[in-house]
Amino acid sequence: MSLKKDTIQKNRVCVITFPPLKAGLTPLSNLIDILTSSSDEVYLITGNAGYYHFTDNKNIHLYGIFHSTGNSSVNRIKNYICTQFKIACLLLKIINKVDICIFFLGGEMLVLSLIPAKLFKKKTITMLSGYSIKYEKDILSKIVTKLCTINFNLVDKIILYSPRLINEWNFEKYSHKILIAPRHFLNFSNFKLNVEFSQRNDFIGYVGRLSEEKGIINFIESIPLILKQKPYLNILIIGDGDLKSNVNKYLSQNGLENNVKLVGWSSHEDLPKYLNSLKLLVIPSYTEGLPNIMLEGMACGTPVLATGVGAIPDIINDEKTGFIMENNSPECIAKNIFRAMEHPNLENIIENSIIFVKDNFTYKKTVERYSEILSNIQ
Structure with missing residues (x-):
């Protein structure tokens, strides 16, 4: 370009x-x-x-x-x-x-x-x-x-x-x-809504480095709480990093392999396909600058739930262009996943987020x- x-x-x-x-x-x-x-x-x-x-x-x-x-x-x-x-x-x-x-x-x-x-x-x-x-x-x-x-x-x-x-x-x-x-x-020819939200399967996802500051351990510890209330959900984890073995060990010890798919690192070209398969993208980071994956998810019509760190609150207006959670404790992640997925104006939030990234990036x-x-x- x-x-x-x-x-x-x-x-x-x-x-x-x-x-x-x-x-x-x-x-x-x-x-x-x-x-x-x-x-x-x-x-x-x-x-x-x-x-x-x-x-x-x-x-x-x-x-x-x-x-x-x-x-x-x-x-x-x-x-x-x-x-x-x-x-x-x-x-x-x-x-x-x-x-x-x-x-x-x-x-x-x-x-x-x-x-x-x-x-x-x-x-x-x-x-x-x-x-x-x-x-x-x-x-x-x-x-x-x-x-x-x-x-x-x-x-x-x-x-x-x-x-x-x-x-x-x-x-x-x-x-x-x-x-x-x-x-x-963003390259809006690649990152765009290809699969309508109503046509997607019940997948929520994490895409990012498997490292402490990204909150990946908090996210996987929220999975049992999520599945207790919504056992039909599936979780997609895309990424690699120092905590990969910790993630695998936790999933195995807690019998979560049937509900969680751990993909590993994905090429940037494949991300639109994955993002168009999700009903929610979760970014549970302790610290961030301005995460690309948040903007890419929004462009693909995927609702984003994130901690309010770094530049994220500049982009996500809670319940307007996405969802902000108060902290990244497992309990808070699970609670906010339920809030996001059950929100009555989810289609409007998706539309707002697409317009926002197209106007600003x-x-x-x-x-x-x-x-x-x-x-x-x-």
Whole structure:
């Protein structure tokens, strides 16, 4: 997807990420797509799945490394430092070819790469899709938190998806450098209502990373409560992550395999099919930026029930464009699933949500937003 470049002054932009997981490919693809229409040249330094995903993209200059996590704390720290050096060296090779460096998807912890960018007087932006470090408990995470603080203090600008995140993430001291700019847009040719709500089977679903901050354990612990009242329901879980074995163990121990289908990771191309099979999409996260899956579900005519964290309340007006739950305890999730599924105006809520995303998340609007940001940062 691309737009004809206008007369706004363009820049040479380098996006730097820590090697992302598969879940990071959609937000990274969206950002790269936006930048190729709002910049003269786009460079991408990434690794692992991020590198292989872009090898056929002729619109960018791609540089990649391989990162291995390691199976012990010592190896994780050693490999982490090594990856920092590799990325910094790649940036040094192209530093004179770029005007702006955007740190994204783990880029907030790449302090060694920030140093050459600052030394060569490049404009620097850290863009946060989420901030879940406080939910990690190992030694490396404590180191990462310190690195993030250094980054936030040194960069010229910080991009967040919603002003709500300033207070939620305790970013008040950086407010003078914060810009609010969602990078989200949808391809409405793919994400659309294909199966009428009344024709769908009784499936509710979770789509996302199987990790603590996403509230997946809370969600599966709500399933026995849900099935006690609505035993005919089926649950679809799409995703992968560190807690996959925990999820499988809980489902097995509680005899839930017949009602729960665990799909694993799904390609972005297959998501419209799954979303069009659901009667409710549940997002029980402790923390969020602005989840793509929420917008994609809404575009597919799937009601969304979510915790009111991050930018979610900017999008979901309770019982108008979706449903907000007070917290993500299993009891609260179950109670709100019943409320959503039994709501008398569900068809109107679905229609409102489709209209809302079509009005606010077009490719054209997003490109215009970033063109203005990049031209004004000079």
